[in-house]
Amino acid sequence: MEQQIPYKIYLKETEMPTAWYNVRADMKNKPAPLLNPGTGKPMTAAELEGVFCEELVAQELNDTDRFIPIPEEIRSFYKMYRPSPLIRAYCLEEKLGTPAKIYYKFEGNNTSGSHKLNSAIAQAYYAKKQGLKGVTTETGAGQWGTALSMACSYFDLDCRVYMVKVSYEQKPFRREVMRTYGARVTPSPSDTTEIGRKILAEFPGTTGSLGCAISEAVEDAVTHEGYRYVLGSVLNQVLLHQSVIGLETKAALDQYGITPDIIIGCAGGGSNLGGLIAPFMGEKLRGEKEYRIIAVEPASCPSFTRGKFAYDFCDTGKVCPLAKMYTLGSGFIPAPNHAGGLRYHGMSSTLSQLYEDGYLEATTAVQTDVFQAAEQFARVEGILPAPESAHAIKVAIDEAMKCKETGEAKTIVFGLTGTGYFDMVAYERFHNGEMSDYIPTNEELEKSLAKLPQIN
Numbered sequence: 114m115e116q117q118i119p120y121k122i123y124l125k126e127t128e129m130p131t132a133w134y135n136v137r138a139d140m141k142n143k144p145a146p147l148l149n150p151g152t153g154k155p156m157t158a159a160e161l162e163g164v165f166c167e168e169l170v171a172q173e174l175n176d177t178d179r180f181i182p183i184p185e186e187i188r189s190f191y192k193m194y195r196p197s198p199l200i201r202a203y204c205l206e207e208k209l210g211t212p213a214k215i216y217y218k219f220e221g222n223n224t225s226g227s228h229k230l231n232s233a234i235a236q237a238y239y240a241k242k243q244g245l246k247g248v249t250t251e252t253g254a255g256q257w258g259t260a261l262s263m264a265c266s267y268f269d270l271d272c273r274v275y276m277v278k279v280s281y282e283q284k285p286f287r288r289e290v291m292r293t294y295g296a297r298v299t300p301s302p303s304d305t306t307e308i309g310r311k312i313l314a315e316f317p318g319t320t321g322s323l324g325c326a327i328s329e330a331v332e333d334a335v336t337h338e339g340y341r342y343v344l345g346s347v348l349n350q351v352l353l354h355q356s357v358i359g360l361e362t363k364a365a366l367d368q369y370g371i372t373p374d375i376i377i378g379c380a381g382g383g384s385n386l387g388g389l390i391a392p393f394m395g396e397k398l399r400g401e402k403e404y405r406i407i408a409v410e411p412a413s414c415p416s417f418t419r420g421k422f423a424y425d426f427c428d429t430g431k432v433c434p435l436a437k438m439y440t441l442g443s444g445f446i447p448a449p450n451h452a453g454g455l456r457y458h459g460m461s462s463t464l465s466q467l468y469e470d471g472y473l474e475a476t477t478a479v480q481t482d483v484f485q486a487a488e489q490f491a492r493v494e495g496i497l498p499a500p501e502s503a504h505a506i507k508v509a510i511d512e513a514m515k516c517k518e519t520g521e522a523k524t525i526v527f528g529l530t531g532t533g534y535f536d537m538v539a540y541e542r543f544h545n546g547e548m549s550d551y552i553p554t555n556e557e558l559e560k561s562l563a564k565l566p567q568i569n
């Protein structure tokens with residue numbers, strides 16, 4: 114008889130992971146190195162340390178150690194809001210009438226409202242340990258900036274956030290949360306940096322993009338003594354920190370002898386997905402288990418499904434190292450989309466390599482379908498999801514409905530990355546029927562991809 118599975122599986126504090134899992138150690142084809150945009154050669158640790166914190170550079174370049182211990186200070190902070198629950202979506206299953214068993218790992222149970230705090234606290238810790246004064250960063254929708262300001266205030270570090278202008282104006286409450294935690298928030302592009310002034314001169318009236326904000330944040334860091342730049346997604350180190358999500362998920366499932374058939378996550382820069390799937394991908398890479406892993410991206414910003422696997426700039430100002438990734442081109446500015454956290458032009462190099470090698474699938478969802486799924490989920494499971502997370506919900510529901518047709522009782526696990534309380538303007542537009550489903554044309558994408566740097 115099947116052991117009764119509770120609605121929520123919580124690990125005990127003593128069962129929480131003590132080390133992050135580095136999936137790169139198990140990859141035969143490692144993610145391609147970051148390149149120096151000036152020389153075209155792989156970035157050395159010394160070069161990277163001009164921009165990033167030392168310990169984080171070591172993690173970024175570490176392709177060999179399978180486990181990296183989580184420092185005690187970070188584990189203590191994790192204990193304030195972790196373990197996060199793994200929830201069996203009994204109510205949703207019943208509503209859908211599906212034989213599928215659906216689980217979701219909920220990362221929205223902290224003030225920042227998303228998984229981003231898992232990496233923010235680690236990055237702030239290493240900055241403090243290095244004796245820095247502060248860090249700079251960009252934020253799109255505001256989740257990363259919020260998480261980082263919380264982490265910085267905990268370690269008494271200065272935090273300077275460049276927030277994409279359109280979000281700065283549309284999301285005043287996010288901005289105020291950051292200021293509550295002591296961060297300085299600047300709308301980007303701004304006239305406080307050289308690159309910001311250049312972008313403003315070239316594109317007057319622009320509402321900004323993540324790529325612009327990254328350029329400004331990097332410039333701020335490298336021109337101020339005692340500051341380094343930190344990034345909330347895309348980088349290997351961020352996926353490493355986020356592996357805590359997957360490790361907890363796997364430990365919780367193992368306690369009940371559950372093996373997922375399908376694992377689903379939304380993909381912006383790839384950090385929550387990379388973290389959720391990490392230990393499962395490890396088993397897959399070592400040939401121990403087989404899982405279907407699905408990345409879900411917005412149809413308006415389809416890096417995996419319509420982008421190219423190539424070296425590209427990570428930012429609009431082209432000041433950052435080049436990364437080999439699935440990209441739409443660093444000049445690609447996606448149509449306004451209410452899942453701000455999924456609007457980045459590129460994708461994690463680690464996930465890009467895994468996708469290239471056939472270890473994960475990718476699919477897209479249009480906004481109105483995503484919000485419909487979000488609402489359906491909120492009404493039965495109670496949690497009001499972030500629009501980003503709702504991309505995973507949409508595909509989890511689709512897969513569960515396929516099970517209904519075939520009668521298969523598959524086990525589906527998806528990442529519910531955060532809550533959507535700061536996204537009520539988007540929900541309002543959905544309710545009023547004012548939401549559009551813009552999908553970029555091939556011509557638009559070709560135009561942007563034509564400007565990729567020529568590197569083999």
Ligand SMILES: *Cc1c(COP(=O)(O)O)cnc(C)c1O
Binds near residue numbers: 228347501502532
């Ligand atoms: C930032 C964010 C994402 C997307 O970022 P990834 O790095 O792809 O995980 C997804 N969901 C929420 C709630 C976010 O804040």
